[in-house]
Each structure stands twice: as C-alpha cells, then as structure tokens.
Amino acid sequence: MTSTATPTQSLPDAQLAHYNPKSESVTAKRAKSTLFHVVALALTAVVLYPGLWMIASSFKPNAEIGGANTSLWSNNFSFDNFVTAMEGIGGVSTLQFFTNSLVLAIGAVVGTILSASVSAYAFARIKFPGRSVFFGMMIATLLLPFHVVIIPQYIVFQQLGLVDTYVPLLIGKFLAADAFFVFLMVQFMRNLPGELDEAARIDGAGHVRIFTSIMLPLMKPALISTSIFSFIWSWNDFLGPLLYLNTPDKYPLPLALRLFVDQTQSSDYGAMIAMSVLALLPVLIFFLVFQRYIVEGVSTQGLKG
Amino acid sequence: MTQSPTLSRRSAQSDSPLPRKSRQRGADARAGYTFLLPWLLGFIALTVGPMISSLYLSFTNYNLFEPPKWIGLDNYTTLFQDERFLQSVGVTVSYVVFGTPLKLAAALAVAMLLNSKRRGQGFYRSAFYAPSLIGASVSIAIVWKAMFGDAGPVDQGLSFFGINLGGWVGNPAMTMPMFILLTVWQFGAPMVIFLAGLKQIPADLYEAASMDGAGPIRKFFNITWPMLSPVIFFNLLMETIHAFQIFNSAYIISNGEGGPAGSTLFYTLYLYLRGFSDFRMGYASAMAWLLLIVVGILTLIIFRTSKSWVHYSGDAK
Numbered sequence: 251m252t253s254t255a256t257p258t259q260s261l262p263d264a265q266l267a268h269y270n271p272k273s274e275s276v277t278a279k280r281a282k283s284t285l286f287h288v289v290a291l292a293l294t295a296v297v298l299y300p301g302l303w304m305i306a307s308s309f310k311p312n313a314e315i316g317g318a319n320t321s322l323w324s325n326n327f328s329f330d331n332f333v334t335a336m337e338g339i340g341g342v343s344t345l346q347f348f349t350n351s352l353v354l355a356i357g358a359v360v361g362t363i364l365s366a367s368v369s370a371y372a373f374a375r376i377k378f379p380g381r382s383v384f385f386g387m388m389i390a391t392l393l394l395p396f397h398v399v400i401i402p403q404y405i406v407f408q409q410l411g412l413v414d415t416y417v418p419l420l421i422g423k424f425l426a427a428d429a430f431f432v433f434l435m436v437q438f439m440r441n442l443p444g445e446l447d448e449a450a451r452i453d454g455a456g457h458v459r460i461f462t463s464i465m466l467p468l469m470k471p472a473l474i475s476t477s478i479f480s481f482i483w484s485w486n487d488f489l490g491p492l493l494y495l496n497t498p499d500k501y502p503l504p505l506a507l508r509l510f511v512d513q514t515q516s517s518d519y520g521a522m523i524a525m526s527v528l529a530l531l532p533v534l535i536f537f538l539v540f541q542r543y544i545v546e547g548v549s550t551q552g553l554k555g
Numbered sequence: 556m557t558q559s560p561t562l563s564r565r566s567a568q569s570d571s572p573l574p575r576k577s578r579q580r581g582a583d584a585r586a587g588y589t590f591l592l593p594w595l596l597g598f599i600a601l602t603v604g605p606m607i608s609s610l611y612l613s614f615t616n617y618n619l620f621e622p623p624k625w626i627g628l629d630n631y632t633t634l635f636q637d638e639r640f641l642q643s644v645g646v647t648v649s650y651v652v653f654g655t656p657l658k659l660a661a662a663l664a665v666a667m668l669l670n671s672k673r674r675g676q677g678f679y680r681s682a683f684y685a686p687s688l689i690g691a692s693v694s695i696a697i698v699w700k701a702m703f704g705d706a707g708p709v710d711q712g713l714s715f716f717g718i719n720l721g722g723w724v725g726n727p728a729m730t731m732p733m734f735i736l737l738t739v740w741q742f743g744a745p746m747v748i749f750l751a752g753l754k755q756i757p758a759d760l761y762e763a764a765s766m767d768g769a770g771p772i773r774k775f776f777n778i779t780w781p782m783l784s785p786v787i788f789f790n791l792l793m794e795t796i797h798a799f800q801i802f803n804s805a806y807i808i809s810n811g812e813g814g815p816a817g818s819t820l821f822y823t824l825y826l827y828l829r830g831f832s833d834f835r836m837g838y839a840s841a842m843a844w845l846l847l848i849v850v851g852i853l854t855l856i857i858f859r860t861s862k863s864w865v866h867y868s869g870d871a872k
Binding site: 294393401456493 | 580583584586587588589590591592593594595596597598600601602604605606608609612619665668669671673675679680681682683684685686687688689691692693694695697698699701702708740743744747748750751792796799800802803806807810823826827830831836839840843844846847850854
C-alpha cells in the first residue's frame with residue numbers, strides 16, 4: 251500500500267502543478283488516487299481471502315480450522331496435514347493421483363495442439379466448398395450444452411469396453427472437440443498476412459509445408475495459450491473422470507478429493523484442505539508463471555477461466 | 556520435393572487459365588478436407604451422432620442393460636409431473652437469474668474502476684482474475700463448503716456484526732446465496748473482457764461530453780453502455796449458457812445429493828443422478844434435450860433483442 255502511494259507524494263508539488271494547470275486538482279488527484287488504491291486493495295483482500303484462508307488452514311491443526319477462528323494466522327502452523335494428505339486414500343498414494351492427473355493433462359495438451367491447429371489451418375487458410383457452413387457449425391458447438399452428448403457418448407464407450415480407461419477422456423482432445431481452441435487459432439491465423447502463403451506457394455510449397463514451416467512457428471502465442479488453458483481445464487475436470495473412471499488407482503486428483511471427502515467426512519478437515527491445496531498447486535504455479543498469457547488470452551479471445 | 560511443384564507449374568502455364576484454376580480448386584478442396592479431418596471426425600462422432608441418438612433415446616425407456624423401448628412423449632410428460640425435476644428447474648433458474656446479472660454488474664463496475672492509467676493496474680487485474688481460473692474446481696468447492704459451514708469463517712465473521720445465520724451449507728434458505736457468491740466471486744473473467752472493451756472506447760468521446768457538461772451518469776448511459784454493448788452482449792450470452800451448466804460445485808457441496816431439502820439440486824446434477832445413478836438414460840436424455848431447447852431459445856432471444864440495444868460502430872476495424 252505504502253509503496254504504491256509514495257512515488258506520487260515524493261514528486262515536487264511544483265512539477266505536478268505544472269503538469270496539471272488547475273492548482274486544486276493536484277490534491278484532488280492525489281486524493282482520488284489514494285481512494286482508488288484503498289478501494290482496489292480492499293477488494294483484493296476480499297477476493298483473495300478464500301484462497302489465503304485455504305492455504306492458512308492447510309497448515310493449521312484441525313481444532314483451529316472450524317472453531318472460533320477467522321484469523322489467518324496461527325501459532326501452531328505445521329506440515330502435519332500435508333503428511334496425512336500425501337498418504338492418499340483407498341490404498342492409493344497421492345503421488346499416484348498426481349501422476350494420473352499429469353498423464354491426462356499432458357495428453358489433453360498434445361491432442362488439442364495437434365488437432366486444433368490442423369483443423370484451424372483448414373478453416374483459416376484453405377478455400378474449400380462447405381467451409382463457411384462447417385465454420386458456423388463449429389461456432390454453434392461453442393454454445394452447445396455439454397450434457398446433451400454425455401449419455402450417448404457414455405453408452406458407446408461402455409459398449410466398446412472403454413469405460414474405466416483414459417480413452418473416453420482423451421479422444422475428444424485428439425479430435426478437436428474443444429471448439430474454443432479451434433476458434434482461437436482460426437482468429438489468430440486470420441490475422442497473419444496472406445502474402446506469406448502466397449509467397450510460399452509461388453516457391454512451390456504445398457499446404458503441409460506452409461502449415462508446418464510457416465504457420466506453426468508464427469502461431470506460438472496461440473499455441474502457448476491453448477496449452478495453458480487445455481492443461482488447466484483438464485487438470486480441473488471433474489465430470490469426465492466421474493463418469494468414466496471406477497478404480498481409484500486411475501483417479502486424477504479431483505476425483506481422489508471427492509473420495510477423500512466421502513471417506514473421511516469432516517473428521518480430518520486439515521488433511522482435506524491440504525489435499526485441496528496440493529490439487530490446485532500446479533494451476534497456481536501456472537498462473538503465477540504465465541499470468542500475462544492467461545489474462546491476455548482471456549481479454550483478446552474471450553476465453554473462459 | 557521442390558522439383559515436382561515447379562514442373563507442375565510449368566505444365567500449368569501451357570494450359571488455359573480455367574482448368575488450372577479448377578485444378579487448384581480441386582487440390583484445395585482435397586487439402587481442406589484432409590486438414591479438417593480431426594475436427595470433422597470429432598464433430599460427427601462426438602457431437603452430431605450423440606445428439607441424434609440422445610434425441611431418439613429421449614423417446615424411449617432405456618436402462619443401459621436392456622434394449623431401448625419406445626414410449627413416445629412419455630418422458631417429457633412425466634418430467635412436468637416430477638416434483639424433483641420442477642425443483643431443479645427452479646433452483647437453476649434462480650441461480651441464472653440472480654447470479655449472472657450480479658456477476659456481470661460486479662465485473663463491469665470493477666472494470667470501470669480499473670480502467671485508468673494508475674499504478675498497480677496489472678496486479679489488480681491478475682488478482683481479480685485468479686478466482687475464475689480455479690472457481691469451478693473441486694478444491695474450491697471443498698473450501699467453500701468449509702468456509703460457509705457451521706462455525707466457519709463466514710458464520711464467525713457475520714456473528715461479529717451481530718448476524719447469526721449459522722452454517723449456510725445446512726440451511727436450505729442460504730444455499731442459493733452461497734452459490735451466487737461463488738459465481739460472483741469469479742467476476743474476473745468477464746471483467747478482463749470488459750476491460751479490453753473499455754480500452755477501445757475513444758477518450759475524446761468522454762472529453763467532448765465533459766465539455767458539454769455531462770456528468771458521470773450521463774456519460775455512462777450515453778457513451779460507455781452503447782460503446783460497450785457488443786462486449787456486454789458477448790459476456791451475457793456466455794455467462795448465461797455457462798450458468799445453466801453448473802455441476803462440479805453443486806455435486807461436491809451437496810455430496811452429490813442436491814440437499815439440503817433439494818435446495819442445491821441443480822438441473823445438471825439431477826440429470827446426472829437420473830442418468831448415472833438410476834440408469835434412466837431415456838429420461839435423462841429428455842432432460843438434456845429440454846436443456847438444449849431452453850438454452851437455444853434463450854440464445855435466440857439474446858441475439859434477437861440485441862438488435863435493439865447492441866451498437867456496432869461502423870468504423871470498427
């Protein structure tokens with residue numbers, strides 16, 4: 251708070267007055283700026299409170315989480331909850347759940363990058379009959395409630411004997427089923443100059459060459475946002491694993507968390523919250539590292555969180 | 556690799572322009588569909604096919620183990636006599652009707668607050684956005700349940716001000732406000748989109764309005780609102796559609812049961828329970844199609860009415 255307020259105050263008044271012709275506006279401006287930061291910081295505190303409460307609670311002994319204790323601080327911080335949380339549940343270690351989540355998330359990223367970029371190239375750079383019709387349909391699937399397709403999909407995967415495998419969870423990623431990413435890449439490619447392809451075409455390059463050696467390298471920003479978001483969406487996915495996975499040693503973290511909640515009920519709050527923190531940790535790290543990409547991706551492409 | 560295209564180009568030169576063009580078109584069509592193949596396969600196998608079969612299933616009685624039995628419109632007529640179904644509609648509608656406007660209002664208000672060249676703007680933007688990234692996760696649902704539980708920090712905090720509500724989780728009257736707070740807390744995603752839209756509004760519009768003596772309220776209704784209307788339209792559409800599909804938090808907070816007293820029985824949770832606990836797949840398919848129809852109609856209404864309140868400036872690039 252102080253660090254943001256001081257720079258304006260340390261500027262000589264005369265300089266500010268020169269900058270701002272109206273003399274009373276110097277103090278008015280400073281007051282406005284202070285008010286802005288007071289409001290914004292208060293809002294930040296409210297918005298971040300649940301997250302901070304979660305992190306603080308994960309280090310607290312059980313007795314201090316529920317009871318008369320709203321404060322984030324404790325004199326009894328310890329790693330005990332994390333030790334319990336790492337033991338896992340149902341005979342499966344938490345490390346296994348982590349590995350499962352990671353396998354699914356990496357599979358999702360690879361599948362999405364491959365399928366969405368190829369399909370987006372067709373929409374953005376090749377003229378073929380039916381393109382605009384298919385593009386319209388692709389946009390329509392953006393608005394389609396997911397629940398309309400889950401029952402028949404489940405029936406098909408069940409008949410193919412693929413329930414309790416990762417196939418139903420990953421196949422859609424390899425078939426560009428997340429239309430958001432196709433759309434994002436189409437928008438990105440359309441903004442690349444068309445002379446690039448023409449020049450390459452005159453040099454005799456085919457679509458495969460143009461795609462792999464011109465488009466893909468230029469699309470790096472779009473590929474990065476796609477990777478980040480498909481990783482996080484897969485990491486947080488709950489309904490897919492809930493529908494398709496039955497055996498705990500295949501569970502990703504969100505499903506393991508539910509199992510943990512079911513089996514311990516509220517008897518071990520601390521460990522439950524510690525495990526929630528562990529499950530969110532990769533997402534938080536991603537956010538801290540890539541926040542520019544993430545926030546820019548949302549503001550330019552309208553991506554959902 | 557480089558040789559054959561040059562050859563074909565040379566041979567093409569000797570041809571009349573028309574066949575060359577059509578040959579190019581044929582090659583493009585082939586390439587187009589080849590590149591489109593992943594999406595096209597997914598679209599047919601994972602979207603169109605399942606949609607058609609769920610429409611069919613919605614007219615049948617099907618439990619996954621015996622072949623589907625055609626029962627006509629029975630599922631749909633039964634739905635409207637099913638009290639749990641009607642309750643799930645009520646729960647979901649009140650969530651959408653109260654949660655979405657509140658969330659968008661918060662998003663717009665904070666975006667306007669942040670839309671200035673002040674220090675720390677990037678920090679605030681990221682901090683406010685963070686909940687949108689994790690809000691639908693199981694972890695946050697667990698935290699929400701703990702925070703709004705008996706003697707949890709929310710209960711304790713309110714008691715400090717003399718408000719004794721007890722735990723919100725176990726109180727049917729308070730579960731909806733709890734879910735609405737959860738969605739409003741995720742105002743960051745629409746806020747970031749609003750902020751990008753606000754930055755596109757030319758500053759001289761506001762300067763001209765100031766010179767004409769317009770106050771902040773007039774500036775908002777005469778400049779900000781119309782200039783921002785395409786973005787408001789986009790956010791309203793996306794947030795409404797998403798709100799109808801809330802599932803994760805409802806499942807976790809109510810232990811997959813929709814309690815207490817059905818107050819968290821969201822539409823998709825009831826659909827899941829009917830389809831995957833009771834194995835009444837035909838019935839659940841009918842629910843899915845009703846949801847599709849309702850969302851479709853709402854989308855149409857938002858699009859139709861948008862003509863009267865969404866302004867697209869002519870010189871937008």
